[in-house]
Amino acid sequence: ETGVTQTPRHLVMGMTNKKSLKCEQHLGHNAMYWYKQSAKKPLELMFVYNFKEQTENNSVPSRFSPECPNSSHLFLHLHTLQPEDSALYLCASAVGGIDNEQFFGPGTRLTVL
Amino acid sequence: GNSVTQMEGPVTLSEEAFLTINCTYTATGYPSLFWYVQYPGEGLQLLLKATKADDKGSNKGFEATYRKETTSFHLEKGSVQVSDSAVYFCAQSNFGNEKLTFGTGTRLTIIP
Numbered sequence: 560e561t562g563v564t565q566t567p568r569h570l571v572m573g574m575t576n577k578k579s580l581k582c583e584q585h586l587g588h589n590a591m592y593w594y595k596q597s598a599k600k601p602l603e604l605m606f607v608y609n610f611k612e613q614t615e616n617n618s619v620p621s622r623f624s625p626e627c628p629n630s631s632h633l634f635l636h637l638h639t640l641q642p643e644d645s646a647l648y649l650c651a652s653a654v655g656g657i658d659n660e661q662f663f664g665p666g667t668r669l670t671v672l
Numbered sequence: 673g674n675s676v677t678q679m680e681g682p683v684t685l686s687e688e689a690f691l692t693i694n695c696t697y698t699a700t701g702y703p704s705l706f707w708y709v710q711y712p713g714e715g716l717q718l719l720l721k722a723t724k725a726d727d728k729g730s731n732k733g734f735e736a737t738y739r740k741e742t743t744s745f746h747l748e749k750g751s752v753q754v755s756d757s758a759v760y761f762c763a764q765s766n767f768g769n770e771k772l773t774f775g776t777g778t779r780l781t782i783i784p
Binding site: 662 | 713715716721761765771772775776777
C-alpha cells in the first residue's frame, strides 16, 4: 500500500472523448504532482499543486486540464487528445517544504486511438 | 540549471553479480539525492536517499554515497537477484524546491 491510489489503472479513449484521471493520497501530504512517462523518454513533470494551488505548469497543452479540489485529491481532465498522448500518467505526493521525497501511485496506462 | 545524468541502459547481469549504476548531477546549492525503482507495471518507489555530503543511503542491499567532490551518487549492490530487475531512476531536489529532477532511467535485467 503506497498511500497514493490512481483510477482507472487502464484507459482507452478516442480522440473526441472526454475522460478524467483521478489520484487520491492518504498520507496527509500538501503537494501533488502529475507526470507523463512515455516509452524511451525521460519522466516529464506536467503539473505541481501545493496546498491546492497550482505552482507549476510545464508547458502542457490545454487539452490536459488539472484540478485539485483539496489536498487529498488531484484530477487530470482529458479532452481531444492525440495518439502521441498515449503514455503512463503518474501521480505523486509529497509533504512539501523542505522534504521533497515523493510518493508515487501505480499510474494510469492511457491509450488514445 | 539542475540536471541528472545516469548511465544508459539496458544493463543485463547474471544473478549474484556486482551492480553499479552511475549517476552524476549538476546543481546550485546542496541538493538531496534519491534513487527510485520502478518494477514492471508499477509506479516509482523510493529505494534510498541522502540529504548531505558523505551520507550513505541504503535499502534492500543497495547503497549509494553522496559524493560532493565528484557530484555523484552511484548505486551499488554486491549480489543482485532476479527480483531486482526493474528500471532505476536517479533524482535530485534542492532545498526549498518542491520539484525533483530525474535522470532518464536505467533498465536492469538480471538473468538466472
